[in-house]
Amino acid sequence: MIKNIIFDVGKVLVEVRWQEVMRELGLDEATVELVANATVCSSTWGEYDRSRLSYEELLEKFILNNPKVEKEIRLFMEHEKEAIREYPYAREWVKSFHDKGYKCYVLSNYPKGTFENTREERSFEEFLDGAVYSFQVQMIKPEKEIYQLLLERYDLIPEECVFIDDNLTNVEVARELGMYAIHFQTKDETEKELEKLGV
Numbered sequence: 001m002i003k004n005i006i007f008d009v010g011k012v013l014v015e016v017r018w019q020e021v022m023r024e025l026g027l028d029e030a031t032v033e034l035v036a037n038a039t040v041c042s043s044t045w046g047e048y049d050r051s052r053l054s055y056e057e058l059l060e061k062f063i064l065n066n067p068k069v070e071k072e073i074r075l076f077m078e079h080e081k082e083a084i085r086e087y088p089y090a091r092e093w094v095k096s097f098h099d100k101g102y103k104c105y106v107l108s109n110y111p112k113g114t115f116e117n118t119r120e121e122r123s124f125e126e127f128l129d130g131a132v133y134s135f136q137v138q139m140i141k142p143e144k145e146i147y148q149l150l151l152e153r154y155d156l157i158p159e160e161c162v163f164i165d166d167n168l169t170n171v172e173v174a175r176e177l178g179m180y181a182i183h184f185q186t187k188d189e190t191e192k193e194l195e196k197l198g199v
Contacts, residue, residue, distance in 0.1 A: 002180065002199050004156050005097050008141075008165035009108035012184045013090040014121055018076075018083040025075055035072050038065035049109035051135035081117040089187055091123045098127040102199070106131035107150050107163070109140045130154045141165070142173040151177075162197060164190060 010016045018040050022032045039045060044061045047053060053061075059077060063070045098104050104127055112135035125131070132150045139146040151158060158178030165171050166184045174181040182193045 001160060002102070002162050002197050003160040004103045004105060004154075004162070005199070006105045006107050006150070006161055006163045006174075006179070007094065008163075008167070008170065008184070009106055009110060009122070010084075011166040012164055013087060013094070013106075013124055014118075015085045015087055016083055017085060018080070021079055021083045022076055024082075025072075025079060027072055027076075031069060031072055034066055034069045035076050038062050038069060038073055039076065046109075046140055048111045049134045049140045050138050051112040052138045055113055081114055084114060084118040084121050086121040086123060087187075091126075093187065094124040094127045097199075103129040103154075105129060105150065105154065105156075106133070107141065107147065108132075109134040111135055141167070141170045144173060144177065147174060147177050147179075162194065162199065 007013055018036070019032060022035060027035060039062045042062070042065050044058065044065060047061070048058050059074070062073050062077070066073070094104050106125075106128055108131075110133040115133060115135060130150075130153065132146060132153065134140045134146065137146060137149060139149070141147070150156070151161075159180075162180040162182060163171065163174035164182045164184050165174070168183050171181040171183045180197055182190050184190050
């Protein structure tokens with residue numbers, strides 16, 4: 001029996017519109033690709049989510065990935081918080097489960113600076129019973145340890161949890177740990193999958 005619903009945040013509860021931000025800053029498509037490959041699409045971005053290094057150290061790593069677009073990388077990172085927008089449905093969706101008596105949690109990769117600068121885009125947090133953000137514990141999904149930390153911190157039984165994430169690898173790890181898990185693609189499809197689980 002499902003008692004707990006665990007949400008990822010990015011692309012599930014909030015839009016992550018980094019390409020749009022780059023275009024709004026005036027970057028052409030070729031430069032968008034170069035900046036993206038040096039930042040959000042690079043392995044270094046995982047370290048940004050982990051937030052073990054300072055912002056300045058991470059910025060230098062992004063620039064080292066492609067020094068030719070240093071100016072554009074700096075410009076994007078100054079405006080990176082603008083990529084986060086809460087989906088119109090997010091607050092009421094989380095509230096609907098909360099009101100039905102389910103415990104609601106978040107397990108999300110989220111950089112410290114972005115977290116601090118996007119509080120207004122996470123109104124759904126009002127209805128959470130707990131959360132683990134990567135920057136808080138310096139671990140990131142799909143590392144099993146961050147899932148286990150959430151389970152232990154809130155005394156959750158894996159078989160009583162359903163985990164919702166847009167990243168299939170993250171979903172598969174949750175399943176390995178005994179949770180039910182749904183690969184999020186749309187809210188409607190996810191609700192259908194939840195219904196199958198009796199939620």
